[in-house]
Amino acid sequence: MHDVSALAGRSVLDCVVDLLRGTRAQKRKMLRRYGERWIWLGEDLLSLNWKSKKRGVDQGRLNLTKVKKLRSQDRELTVETNDGRKVGLVLATKEESVTWLTGLSCLVPKKAKVTESNKLLKERIRYDPLRDSWRGRAVSTRKHVNEYIMLGGIGRGSFGKVKLALSTADKRFYAVKVILNVKKNGVSESMSNREEQAVLRKLDHPNIVRHKDVLFDPDRDGYCVIVEYMARGVVMDSSKLEGVKPLSEDGVREIMRDVVAGLEYLHYQRIAHRDIKPDNLLRCGDGTVKISDFGEARMYDVSAEDPRAKAAAPGTPAFIAPELCVSERSPKAPPESYAADIWSLGASLFYMVYGRAPFLAKSVFEIYDCICTQQLRFPDQPKVSRKLKDLIKKMLIKEPKNRAKLQDVAKHAWFGERVAQREELKKIRITPADVENAIGKASWKIPNDRTSDLADSV
Incomplete structure (x- = not known):
């Protein structure tokens, strides 16, 4: 449903994924004053968040389920809620402002008023992500593994490709590492170790990527490892060993x-x-x-x-x-x-x-x-x-x-000061049930009943 998007050539899903990465914006303060903020869409797709570079200064969260008005005018994006909150953000370009409007338009309530340059976006109320597209390819043509719709590639690891996936169960985005021909490629034995996979799924810390699922396809000797989607990617590409622009x-x-x-x-x-x-x-x-x-x-x-x-x-x-x-x-x-x-x-x-x-x-x-x-x-x-x-x-x-x-x-x-933990560290414990359920079975679904092997499906 490309007509839902206010941007030519870009779908709502394209815009939503951009919003997860976040961007810099000027947030309106009192008396026509502005302050630079980093803004991003929460991973649960339910909140608009912002923070200052200075720790503890104006960190905020706006619940998208309470939005009653959403408006884009030139570079400015304005969001109003039912409880009287109003947030004004100035983006770098008009296109970026419309990108945020498009992405948010299908995440706010259907009864909310959404306008772009005073034009009401009516089509958004009929939005269906399964009829949308990502990077120009219809979601309906994408292959599924269990609850995950494989939208497309976002990287490559040492033993396989990494895909962006959308869960039909919790409506969140995930990264899926697809590993094929495990024995042939000499993949670590830990992949099939249920205890180790149970431990990985139990890890719970703000600085550890969360592990959601491990799925095994015995017919193709392949695994799908589903983890938290890290929208901004690696802190630095280290594939080249020298001649790279350093960070500050x-x-x-x-x-x-x-x-x-x-x-x-x-x-x-x-x-x-x-x-x-x-x-x-x-x-x-x-x-x-x-x-x-x-x-x-x-x-x-x-x-x-x-x-x-x-x-x-x-x-x-x-x-x-x-x-x-x-x-x-x-x-x-x-x-x-x-x-x-x-x-x-x-x-x-x-x-x-x-x-x-x-x-x-x-x-x-x-x-x-x-x-x-x-x-x-x-x-x-x-x-x-x-x-x-x-x-x-x-x-x-x-x-x-x-x-x-x-x-x-x-x-x-x-x-300057000791690196501190946000919470007291606690030892994790795994149960026999955790071990038993650590690795699930991969069930592939090919749209239109087409047949393909696992390699084609990824």
Whole structure:
């Protein structure tokens, strides 16, 4: 139903996904004054949210179910509610204002008055997302797995594609990692370990990506891993090992606060991630950074002896700790890999502020040798603070027993004040029922009764 959208060539679903990512806007204050705010659509699609750069200053939430008027005029978007609240937002362009109007128009009550440049949008009351499209392709033609409509690709991992999906059950967007030919591709055995999958589904922390479902297709030896959709994607693409534009030191500090808090939670649960890198740090609409991708994780409370312990080095070569490198010069690894997470986080910190990995070479095995033997050197540019350099040095000590502990990182002077948890950490507990229900069966539905194998369907 493209006629519902107030933008030519863009559907309502296209606009809604944009709203989840958020944007900067000027929020109207008293006496014709404005202040810059970050605005975003809540993941439950029920709220318009905003916050200031300054912590604790004008953070707000507007319930979309109470909206009675929604109007776009030039660059300004105005929202009024039944309880007398009125929010005025000025976007960067008129097109952006109309994008927000279009996305919100089908999320507010049908009786609300919605206008664009004084033109009433009547068609919105007949809006049906199943008759809409995403990126030019009708939703009705998309394939389903269980309750999830696979809208289209948003990325690619080491073992498969990542799809954006819409749940017909809770009406939320999710990211679905589709992994094919598990045995052939040598995918980690943890994928079929019900205890480990039960643990992942129990993880509950604001800086850990939530795991919703794991579905297995025995006929195709494939898995679908359904996780929280992180609308703003990776904090930094680290596929290139050098020559990347660095992030600001202040911006990296805020990222690190979130990651340290999330890693502290994982270690408290006796889980080592073992693949910390910028590509596995994702940002949601409100800017919160979360740790993702647990394919290399070790869960020490689940299995005392890891069947993968003698496999190839885990993680990504440029960010891997010396004790996990495949090298004759590698130091002895401790029984548990918590120190390796500190190294990988330090290497990620180095990458984000300098735009390159701390140790470079032409081949993977040369990188391993460099990590184990080369002295850490800081580039001349960009200039960073002495406190940051001190933190990186302590995190990138080659001998794991001498490396900074996570609590040392959390209270380092570079942060100003200790990285704090929002709530007291609690140990998770899994029941026999959690384990039994950890992995479901994938049931594919092909529109129009077309037949296809799993590879075609993704």
